[in-house]
Amino acid sequence: MNSMLLILIPVVGAALAAIWPDRRTRPLLLPAVGAAHFALCLWLMAAPAAVDPAAWLAFDPLARAILPGVSLLFLVCACYAASYLRLKEQGNRVFVAALLLVLGLLSAGHQARHLGILWIATEAVTLACVPLIHFTGTPRAFEATWKYLLVGGTGIALSLLGSICLGYASLHGGGSGDITFTALLAHGPSLSKTWVLTAWVLLLVGYGTKMGLAPMHTWKPDTYGESPGLVGALLAGGVTSVAFTAILRVKSVIDAAGEGAMADRSLLALGLFSTLTAALFLLRTRDFKRMLAYSSIEHMGILCIASSFGSAGVWAALFHVWSNGLTKGTLFLSAGNLQRAAGSASMDDARGMSKILPHNSRLFVAGMFAITACPPFGPFFSELLIVRTGLAGDHPWAIGLFLVCLLLAFFGLSHVVFAIVDGRPRLKKPDPAHIRETAGLVLPPLALLAASLWLGLFTPAILKDAWSAAVLQLFPLP
Amino acid sequence: MNDSLNLLIGLAMGLNLLALGTSRLPVLIRAVGAQGVLLGLVPLVLEAHELDWRLVLITLATVAGKGFLIPGLLHRAMRTANIARELEPYIAYIPSLLLGAGATIAAVSLARHLPLLPEHAGTLHVPGAIALILTGFILLIGRTKAISQVCGYLILENGIYLAGLLLIRSTPILVEFGILLDVTVGIFVIGIIVDRIQRAFDSLDTRKLTALHE
Numbered sequence: 260m261n262s263m264l265l266i267l268i269p270v271v272g273a274a275l276a277a278i279w280p281d282r283r284t285r286p287l288l289l290p291a292v293g294a295a296h297f298a299l300c301l302w303l304m305a306a307p308a309a310v311d312p313a314a315w316l317a318f319d320p321l322a323r324a325i326l327p328g329v330s331l332l333f334l335v336c337a338c339y340a341a342s343y344l345r346l347k348e349q350g351n352r353v354f355v356a357a358l359l360l361v362l363g364l365l366s367a368g369h370q371a372r373h374l375g376i377l378w379i380a381t382e383a384v385t386l387a388c389v390p391l392i393h394f395t396g397t398p399r400a401f402e403a404t405w406k407y408l409l410v411g412g413t414g415i416a417l418s419l420l421g422s423i424c425l426g427y428a429s430l431h432g433g434g435s436g437d438i439t440f441t442a443l444l445a446h447g448p449s450l451s452k453t454w455v456l457t458a459w460v461l462l463l464v465g466y467g468t469k470m471g472l473a474p475m476h477t478w479k480p481d482t483y484g485e486s487p488g489l490v491g492a493l494l495a496g497g498v499t500s501v502a503f504t505a506i507l508r509v510k511s512v513i514d515a516a517g518e519g520a521m522a523d524r525s526l527l528a529l530g531l532f533s534t535l536t537a538a539l540f541l542l543r544t545r546d547f548k549r550m551l552a553y554s555s556i557e558h559m560g561i562l563c564i565a566s567s568f569g570s571a572g573v574w575a576a577l578f579h580v581w582s583n584g585l586t587k588g589t590l591f592l593s594a595g596n597l598q599r600a601a602g603s604a605s606m607d608d609a610r611g612m613s614k615i616l617p618h619n620s621r622l623f624v625a626g627m628f629a630i631t632a633c634p635p636f637g638p639f640f641s642e643l644l645i646v647r648t649g650l651a652g653d654h655p656w657a658i659g660l661f662l663v664c665l666l667l668a669f670f671g672l673s674h675v676v677f678a679i680v681d682g683r684p685r686l687k688k689p690d691p692a693h694i695r696e697t698a699g700l701v702l703p704p705l706a707l708l709a710a711s712l713w714l715g716l717f718t719p720a721i722l723k724d725a726w727s728a729a730v731l732q733l734f735p736l737p
Numbered sequence: 738m739n740d741s742l743n744l745l746i747g748l749a750m751g752l753n754l755l756a757l758g759t760s761r762l763p764v765l766i767r768a769v770g771a772q773g774v775l776l777g778l779v780p781l782v783l784e785a786h787e788l789d790w791r792l793v794l795i796t797l798a799t800v801a802g803k804g805f806l807i808p809g810l811l812h813r814a815m816r817t818a819n820i821a822r823e824l825e826p827y828i829a830y831i832p833s834l835l836l837g838a839g840a841t842i843a844a845v846s847l848a849r850h851l852p853l854l855p856e857h858a859g860t861l862h863v864p865g866a867i868a869l870i871l872t873g874f875i876l877l878i879g880r881t882k883a884i885s886q887v888c889g890y891l892i893l894e895n896g897i898y899l900a901g902l903l904l905i906r907s908t909p910i911l912v913e914f915g916i917l918l919d920v921t922v923g924i925f926v927i928g929i930i931v932d933r934i935q936r937a938f939d940s941l942d943t944r945k946l947t948a949l950h951e
Binding site: 375378379382383386389393398399401402403404405406408409412413416419420423424426427430431435436437438451453454480481484485 | 851852853854870877883886890893894904906907908919922923926933937946947948
């Protein structure tokens, strides 16, 4: 029941936002619902209830390992949104309602224990994000939305086909065609091999498109580049993590069917390819929001690489989901502020931002160091753990290539960040309303940076336990 | 049962070729709608021996959604955008047709190599699904107008729906409805976006959507 509340509270909030008459007070619903959701997550985390294996939706160990991080990110973004929407003249009814709906659907996607429910939730999140992406209303934003819908829609269609193939694998192996993960895992070895392999390829490509793995990443730079900063933060930290959960859940079925080694190899190859592609694009991008998109592609690749290293690797990957999501949040929110002040996200137009928005520039630089795995922030420790796991698992070549990519990404990111922060200010059309650094626009990214630091220095025991429980769920002891 | 099933799916596969070969958008939209109606009837044929209210409801919803509601929305988008033809496709009509024919042959031979349950082995069910999916991809890649691309996406969805009917005895009703609902909402959203693109760019030509690149 409590797990249903995680979905119901935001959905009711969305309905309330849709009928709320006053434009100025409506955004306050966001932090209110976000806080209630986060409090419930914490409570469920501290006192985990037993999971009914047959349940279609449940706050199971894997949901417990990731969803609270998404909820925290949403809460901070919601506080930011309240200040952000005050700067805007346009109506915010659809924006606020869609944002709350996204939280409800993310909760459903993380808790889905049925392939069909998982698919519906992921598809619905894709659609609910549409009004968020073109909120700025520019032609470029519509172009980005079109690409997002077409590429994302095709990807999600393929994952539905993969889900059907997995159902047929069960049917062909003498099962009932039941596509709950519990039933699929129980049938494991008897699943038809051909159909399991077909399903894995389709599901990896489908949910990989949602995650933004290369070469299915083409929607990501456009979407992140054109949508408001807080939407980018939620897409990079929340929506991609649902797709990652989906891949983890499906992979445990493939493991049970005896094809785990093949799944590991394909995850490693796709992960390395994504990391390398992103690193090379980072070296030549000139737009600081598209830069964040390539960085996100890189980190999704890192998650895949880690997940291919067995149970210890998945533990490191869960740690990295948190550290990447919270750190990316800092970068997206401060990038949004910088972009509004500069009137552009291109490093050709934005210069000397440290003189115009000193606090946001500092946050942006610190976030850049954090995301490129400089100590003592979260990503440093999670990536260190991934390197250790890879070396212990005898993957020296993969780790070598991985480290080269991290270095290239560091060069790419630092080049762009310092280019916009340093130098003499040169603005196209200064707008005093956007140059003020109010507390509501500075404190949220600061809070996320602090969370990333705290995650690195003092990873709480309750989180470590949650990640271990999730690994135990995905790799049940024989 | 197999004869009428093969007839429905065979006709739907024929509509693939019509969709690939035409430059006229109304024809394309009608082909997609007719395909939706044919496929909507497939559950009735598959489960003819035990008809119940649930099956009839699914059939009605699918036929209404795929056959009338979605094509109607597309017709409206086409009229507002004031376009009737796809003039400069990336892949011309004859090559599209040849590709489509190749895809159909590939689908039949691929299905022969897949391990199928006896009740699916002798029918066009699996080859039809694969052919529809491939045709959808050819249209998605090969056309430049937003409406033609949406039609390609719908044919792709039709193929996946047909594949989903392989599980009709085991997938609970909630999931089937959820899927149908998602597709419908998706088309609504796409329709709105098409409208906005039309207003923002004064055209529904996706080749104009090229401001964003590296």
